[in-house]
Amino acid sequence: MKFFLDTADLDEIKEAASWGALAGVTTNPTLYARVGGKLAGFEDHIARICDIVGPECPVSAETVAMDRDQILEDGRRLAAIAPNAVVKVPTMVEGLAATRALADEGIRVNMTLCFTVPQAMLAARAGARYISPFIGRFDDISEDGLEQVANIVEAVNNYDFTANTVNGEKMEVIAASIRSANHVTQCALMGADVATVPFGVLKKMVKHPLTEAGIESFLNDWEKVK
Numbered sequence: 647m648k649f650f651l652d653t654a655d656l657d658e659i660k661e662a663a664s665w666g667a668l669a670g671v672t673t674n675p676t677l678y679a680r681v682g683g684k685l686a687g688f689e690d691h692i693a694r695i696c697d698i699v700g701p702e703c704p705v706s707a708e709t710v711a712m713d714r715d716q717i718l719e720d721g722r723r724l725a726a727i728a729p730n731a732v733v734k735v736p737t738m739v740e741g742l743a744a745t746r747a748l749a750d751e752g753i754r755v756n757m758t759l760c761f762t763v764p765q766a767m768l769a770a771r772a773g774a775r776y777i778s779p780f781i782g783r784f785d786d787i788s789e790d791g792l793e794q795v796a797n798i799v800e801a802v803n804n805y806d807f808t809a810n811t812v813n814g815e816k817m818e819v820i821a822a823s824i825r826s827a828n829h830v831t832q833c834a835l836m837g838a839d840v841a842t843v844p845f846g847v848l849k850k851m852v853k854h855p856l857t858e859a860g861i862e863s864f865l866n867d868w869e870k871v872k
Contacts, residue, residue, distance in 0.1 A: 647834045650842035654678045658845040659698050672706040672842045696728035706756045708734035717744035725753040732756050737765045742772045749773030754812050766798045770807040770817050780823035796836040827851045
């Protein structure tokens with residue numbers, strides 16, 4: 647499983663990248679607004695993220711357009727920011743049409759706000775490089791988000807969608823809207839390709855009380871023999 651950071655905070659991205667396990671970044675309008683972003687500076691902000699993580703790490707930048715032509719215009723502009731920029735497009739009729747056109751132009755798309763197997767299958771057929779099913783938002787309405795992601799992973803793995811993607815790359819499922827380290831565990835067990843996580847969850851993934859107790863014990867014993 648690859649780990650993406652779900653944030654627009656440059657300091658968080660720099661810190662996570664320094665750990666050596668970061669494989670990409672996902673952003674959205676809410677995350678950008680949270681760090682005080684302004685629309686006029688959005689593309690520069692994405693460019694800085696792309697530079698921090700390096701050319702091998704995809705960075706998803708989301709369009710807020712609602713019609714096909716405007717999504718295409720936004721997508722081309724966002725993709726031109728850096729070689730590792732990926733266009734994030736909502737799962738809807740206009741988004742599917744734009745995704746097909748963008749993929750045909752060699753532009754990678756991350757179809758977001760995906761909640762069902764039929765949506766995921768349509769996104770894959772339309773040429774999405776990534777599909778982002780959400781977990782936490784299902785949990786918010788008392789439904790099992792993990793089960794939905796597991797169904798999507800199983801369904802898309804029944805088929806080979808490489809003929810539809812840019813350069814025949816493998817289409818990957820990004821488990822999104824992750825709220826806990828347990829969400830990550832369950833997504834890894836079901837075979838999701840990527841987990842995109844908030845920085846707070848990433849930090850919790852490193853920690854365990856037995857690890858901390860073991861370190862403390864080793865340090866105490868070392869003090870006795872120095």
